[in-house]
Amino acid sequence: MNTSTKTREHAPNERIIADYLAAHPDFFEHHPELLNELRIPHTTRGSAVSLIERQVAALREENLRYRQQLEALITVARDNDRLNRRLHRLTLSLIEAATFDEVLNALQDELHDKFRADAVELRLFSSSHLDDHTGSDEAEGAVFKDFFQQGRPVCGPLTPEQLQYLFSVEAEDIRSAALIPLRAEGVLGMLAIGSHDKGRFSPNKGTDFLVRLGEVVSHTLEVVSLPGV
16 A cells, blocks of 8 residues: 555545544643654654644744734833923924924924934025915915925925025935924924935825824914914
8 A cells, every 4th residue: 555545545434533623622721642653744843843832932933023013012112201301392392382493493494403303404484475375476376386285294305496495505415304294373394304325204104193293283273373373
């Protein structure tokens, strides 16, 4: 009898055994002595290991995955906590601001010192352009029209025109940026945060923090004395 014949003969019996074990998952609880007798091929070493050894190895791998996931969650939680504390400090600084210049100084100080920003720019547009959302003139409208229409923060590299308008002499050094729309009663503008690091503000990063920052700055500008007002 050749090997293929034996395999065909054993197949029905193996199916019966497999079905039985599936229907009685507590079988080995009643027969623990069999666990050490079962042998399972090891996929990497080519040798056989007992079921208990295989289960222990699987549990160790699972435990390692859970530990890595937990460490990642802890890291995210710590980062969020740091961001929240920095935003709280920035909010307190903005509360004390009474003019546009004081708001700008507070943003410059806090974002440079605590958020490691390489460039910070605040741009406001006249109230006559609030309805069309296109900026204070045709050039600005062409450069930032999509941004104002979306009405939410964006991160990533900017076009040369956008960089030049926002950062002027620093434009060539800015590799990535975060643009935050500012909108409140009588206020339309944007806060631009630039970085020399290309990966600092990437398009796939979350913007929840930037949304909150935009809300704080928008409401602050709503109550201070703005330029030309």
